[in-house]
Amino acid sequence: MLKLTEKDIFKLKFLGSIKVFSNSAIFTLSYMDEKENTYITHLFMVNKKTYKQLTFEGKRNVNPKVSNDKKLLAFLSDRHKEKEKGLQIYYFKEGLFEPIKLTDEKEGIIDFIWTENNKIVFLKERKKNIDSPYKKHSDIHVIESLSYKFDNVGYFENKIFEIYLLDLNGRKRRLFSSDKPISDFRFKNDKLYLLGNFEKNGDINSYNYIYEYDIKKRKLKKIIDGNWDINGFEIYEDNIIFVGSKRNETFAEIKHFYKFSDGKIIDLTPNLDRNPYNSLNSDSRFANNQPLFKVDNYGNIYFLMTDGPRCVLCKLKKDGSIDKLIEGNFSVEGFDIDNENNIYWIKQSFTNPSEIYFNDKKITSFNDKFLRKYKLKEPEYIRFKASDNVEVEGFVLKPYNDLKRENNKYSAVLEIHGGPRTAYGYSFMFEFHLLAYDGHFVLFSNPRGSDGYGFEFANRIVKDYGNRDYLDLMEFVDEVLKRYNEIDKDRIGVIGGSYGGFMTNWIITKTDRFKLALTQRSISNWISFFGTSDIGWIFGNYEIGKTPFDNFGEYVERSPIFHLENVKTPLLILHTDKDYRCPLEQAEQLFTALRILNKKVKLIVIPDESHELSRSGKPKHRVERLYHILKWFRNL
Numbered sequence: 001m002l003k004l005t006e007k008d009i010f011k012l013k014f015l016g017s018i019k020v021f022s023n024s025a026i027f028t029l030s031y032m033d034e035k036e037n038t039y040i041t042h043l044f045m046v047n048k049k050t051y052k053q054l055t056f057e058g059k060r061n062v063n064p065k066v067s068n069d070k071k072l073l074a075f076l077s078d079r080h081k082e083k084e085k086g087l088q089i090y091y092f093k094e095g096l097f098e099p100i101k102l103t104d105e106k107e108g109i110i111d112f113i114w115t116e117n118n119k120i121v122f123l124k125e126r127k128k129n130i131d132s133p134y135k136k137h138s139d140i141h142v143i144e145s146l147s148y149k150f151d152n153v154g155y156f157e158n159k160i161f162e163i164y165l166l167d168l169n170g171r172k173r174r175l176f177s178s179d180k181p182i183s184d185f186r187f188k189n190d191k192l193y194l195l196g197n198f199e200k201n202g203d204i205n206s207y208n209y210i211y212e213y214d215i216k217k218r219k220l221k222k223i224i225d226g227n228w229d230i231n232g233f234e235i236y237e238d239n240i241i242f243v244g245s246k247r248n249e250t251f252a253e254i255k256h257f258y259k260f261s262d263g264k265i266i267d268l269t270p271n272l273d274r275n276p277y278n279s280l281n282s283d284s285r286f287a288n289n290q291p292l293f294k295v296d297n298y299g300n301i302y303f304l305m306t307d308g309p310r311c312v313l314c315k316l317k318k319d320g321s322i323d324k325l326i327e328g329n330f331s332v333e334g335f336d337i338d339n340e341n342n343i344y345w346i347k348q349s350f351t352n353p354s355e356i357y358f359n360d361k362k363i364t365s366f367n368d369k370f371l372r373k374y375k376l377k378e379p380e381y382i383r384f385k386a387s388d389n390v391e392v393e394g395f396v397l398k399p400y401n402d403l404k405r406e407n408n409k410y411s412a413v414l415e416i417h418g419g420p421r422t423a424y425g426y427s428f429m430f431e432f433h434l435l436a437y438d439g440h441f442v443l444f445s446n447p448r449g450s451d452g453y454g455f456e457f458a459n460r461i462v463k464d465y466g467n468r469d470y471l472d473l474m475e476f477v478d479e480v481l482k483r484y485n486e487i488d489k490d491r492i493g494v495i496g497g498s499y500g501g502f503m504t505n506w507i508i509t510k511t512d513r514f515k516l517a518l519t520q521r522s523i524s525n526w527i528s529f530f531g532t533s534d535i536g537w538i539f540g541n542y543e544i545g546k547t548p549f550d551n552f553g554e555y556v557e558r559s560p561i562f563h564l565e566n567v568k569t570p571l572l573i574l575h576t577d578k579d580y581r582c583p584l585e586q587a588e589q590l591f592t593a594l595r596i597l598n599k600k601v602k603l604i605v606i607p608d609e610s611h612e613l614s615r616s617g618k619p620k621h622r623v624e625r626l627y628h629i630l631k632w633f634r635n636l
Contacts, residue, residue, distance in 0.1 A: 004374050004400070004437035006626035009430050010034050010619065011373075013366035015346050015354040016288025019066050020336040021073050022094065023047065025344040026054070026064045027356060029366065030286040032619035039619070041287045043075060046344065048358040055079070055099070060087060063289045067114045072168075074102070074120060076109055089122060091168070102170060110161075113187065120166045121175070121187045128158045128179065146203040147181070150534050151581040152610040156181060163192060175215055183208060186235050190215050193240065195230060206538045207247065210240060210260070224260055231255055231277070232292035236299065241268075243276055243292055243303075251542045252421065252459035257293075257301060257316060268301075269316065276314075279306040279451035280331050280427040281417050283614050284353050288346075290334040304332055306452040309393060309425025313345065331427040351376040353428045376433055382445075384479045386472050390457075394445025394476050395424065396484065400437045409488035411636035412441035414477060414514070418498030418521075420449035420469070421458055431614070431626065438630050441487050443480050447472030449499075463545045465558050466506045473503065474511070490515065491636045495629065497521050497614065498582060505560035505590065512568040518632055520574045520625075521582045521611050524590035525561040527552075534580040564593050570600035572632045574625065576609035576617075604628055 010032050018027040024047040033040050036059075043054040043061050055061040058079030065074050071094045076087040080101065086108020090099035103109060105124050112122035132138035141148070141155050148157035163176040163185060176192055180202070184195040192213040197203070198220065210224040210233060224230070226246065233242035240260040245253035255275050257268040269276075277292060293303040301316040302325075312327035313335055326332055326345060333346035333354055348354045353367040379395035386392050399410055413435050417424050424444045432442045446452065448468045449461040461469045481489055493516040496504040501522025508517050523529050527548045530540040540555070541547060548555045556562050571594065575587035587603060594601040606625065609617045613625060 002373065004434055006434060006623050006630060007034075008370075008374070008434075009622065009626070011370045012284055012353050012430065014284060014286040014288075015356060015364070015366065016286065016334060017062070017064055017290060018334045018336050018344050018346055018356065019064055020070065020338045020344060021045070021064075021066045022070055023338075025336060025338075025356075026066065026073060027344075027346070028062060028064065028287045028289075029053075032622075034619060037618055037620050039286060039616075046356050046358075046363055048342070048361070048363070051356070051364055054092070060287075062087070062287045063111070065112065065114060067118050068116055069118065072114070072118060074112065074114070075099075076112070089120065089166075102166065102168070103172075111185075113185065115165075115187050118168065120168075121163060121185065121192075122166060123161065123163050123182060123185060125156070125159045125161050128160050130158055145180075146537060147206075149580050151579065152612050152616070154580075176213055184232055186233070188235050193233070193235060194220075195233060210242065224265065229253070229255075234291075234293065234295055236295045241293075241295060241301065247542070249542065250459055250462045251539070252455060252462055254455050257303075268320065269322070272322070273454040274305050274307050275421075275451055276303045276305050278304045278311040278331060278333065279419075279422045280309070280311050280425050281422050281429065282331070282348065282427040283430050284348070284428045285333065286616060288334055294335075294337065296337065302335065302337060304335070306423060308452045309395075309423060309446065310452075311425075311427070313343070329426045331425070348428050350426050350428060351378055374433075374437075377436070379432075379442075379444075382476075382479060382483070384476070386475050388468070390448070392445060392447060392472050392476060394443065394480075396480055397432055397436045397442040397444075399439050399441060400433075401439055407488055409491070410441050410486050411439065411491040411493070411633070412443055412480075412487045413633055413636075414473070414492060414494045415442060415444040416473065416494065416496030416500035416503045417444070417446075417450070418496070418500045419451065420461065420499040421451040423450045423452040425452070431629070434626060434630065435633065438634070440493075440633060440636070441480075441484065443477065445473065445476045447476070462543055463554075465502070465543065466510075469503065470506065470510060473507070474513075477513075489513075493517065493633050493636050495520070495633075498611065499523070501582070502560070508567050508569040508571060509560050509563040514569050515636055516572075516632060517569045518572045518574065518629060519587075519590075521576065521579055521613070522573070522586060522590070523582050524559065524586045526555045526559045528585060528589070529582070530555070532583045532585055561589060561593055564597055564599070567594065567597070567599050571602075572628070573601065573603045574606070574628065575603070576606045576611070576613050578607075578609055579611045579613075581611035 014030040016028050030041040058077050061077045063076045074091040077090050089102040092099050110123045143157050149155045161182050164172045166172040182196050186193040194211045208230050212223045213220045228244050229247045230244035243255050245255045259266045299318045305314045311331040313325045313332045315323045330349040333348050335345040346354050356364040379397040382394045423446045435442050494514045495518040497520035501519040504519040530536045573587045577584050591603040
């Protein structure tokens with residue numbers, strides 16, 4: 001039997017960023033180049049019958065955006081010779097085969113949008129001069145705000161963020177400048193609309209607001225105020241449509257669609273109990289820059305929604321009703337809709353990496369060769385009632401081979417997702433298939449705290465980490481063992497990353513039922529996490545409760561680092577040194593404490609990688625991570 005190996009991830013193609021263009025659509029295709037140890041991304045064009053490649057130069061051709069009249073296509077690229085200049089804006093005229101370079105910014109371009117009259121508004125950053133005898137050449141960090149770094153981005157406290165208006169002849173003028181990050185922006189009628197927090201001491205509360213900036217008057221006005229957590233917005237007619245929630249003592253609030261009109265905020269989806277975006281986990285996505293939602297000419301809103309283990313495409317009609325347009329045992333990864341209501345969309349499932357569909361017809365076949373070579377299995381679905389009578393969903397992926405080893409039974413690995421407001425389901429997880437090909441049952445579920453099951457389900461663990469979620473996971477394993485006699489209960493491993501890493505750490509302080517454990521990018525100490533993570537002071541306040549100074553006992557009680565004396569399970573700690581979400585110190589202190597207690601523990605640190613290693617890290621580091629996961633669990 002042909003065996004899947006960690007290096008076979010190089011054979012996958014990742015599709016994203018689909019946009020309708022003229023009578024067809026544009027999308028990105030990315031793959032990992034082992035020799036160059038990087039990702040290559042190019043633009044492709046697809047119609048209802050076939051597809052072709054559009055770009056051939058450079059390594060990063062990303063973020064395609066189409067003008068409002070659907071005749072011009074712009075994108076960001078590094079196809080120029082001066083690689084140190086980062087990404088620049090290029091565009092295709094209708095009928096042209098070679099793109100035209102529009103910008104030559106020293107620091108590169110962060111993002112851009114089209115205006116209604118076919119001009120471009122772009123966002124860039126430049127370094128702020130700091131007080132130093134070396135002036136512009138100083139590389140020290142001078143920090144005065146809590147928001148000074150972000151995972152997979154780096155430090156940005158000494159940056160100036162600028163927005164420019166650009167015509168297609170290359171003429172530009174600066175519209176706006178700020179020393180605070182700009183999350184999103186739109187342009188209409190000589191006014192900029194900005195998503196961010198430009199308030200004095202705004203870093204402390206971490207809310208974000210929508211502002212209107214009058215370019216002629218040079219006046220900034222906050223138009224959507226309050227304790228909002230806003231994910232994104234669009235301008236429709238004279239209204240602002242946005243997705244967000246009021247942050248009321250929890251991060252688990254379901255995001256709704258709102259309309260801001262005539263100074264009033266109207267909830268367009270008051271009964272929605274699912275989040276309007278894709279929360280399904282996958283390790284097979286890249287360069288998928290999709291708008292959060294799309295508003296058509298009639299005011300209908302199209303969006304993705306996580307519904308249990310599925311991600312579906314929905315339509316919010318003007319009468320407030322919601323139709324599910326595309327749903328099934330798969331994940332809709334992105335979409336766009338043409339003027340005749342045809343849908344170009346990206347489909348991914350547990351056994352199929354991403355491909356492009358036109359309505360219900362599959363158009364592309366980039367991953368077919370991989371699928372012909374490796375016959376992938378569907379997981380078996382499990383639904384059971386937890387001890388408090390709430391239904392919990394999970395899956396079991398059976399091994400691909402006959403490595404039963406001892407007692408004529410199989411080993412198993414329990415996977416725990418991060419978030420915690422994400423979910424496992426019908427999306428592609430290369431890692432799961434790899435473990436199953438290595439002879440393990442792979443168990444994965446959506447315990448309390450997961451997204452896709454409504455507010456009460458997600459909010460159940462807030463300020464109560466390690467209780468109901470722990471019980472759901474243990475009861476899921478119990479249920480699996482009842483149904484699958486082939487599994488050896490004494491040869492089960494557990495693995496998780498981020499929140500899943502926290503749960504892995506927590507589990508081995510509570511039980512010795514697992515033979516081996518592997519924790520990744522994890523949290524071991526909520527007290528130090530509060531002060532060192534890029535979101536620590538926000539996340540801790542809402543998820544654990546208050547601050548360590550006001551609620552010290554609870555922070556101690558919820559931290560695995562303070563409960564290690566009874567640990568019996570050997571632990572592999574896998575972490576990266578540029579993780580700003582769950583910093584390396586979380587792994588280091590866990591390793592140190594376990595070694596001092598003479599427990600079986602090993603630490604692997606992967607350099608120059610962020611919290612996103614398993615999803616977008618350097619290709620060779622991703623392979624090394626998978627290699628060490630396989631090696632560790634071969635001891636089951």
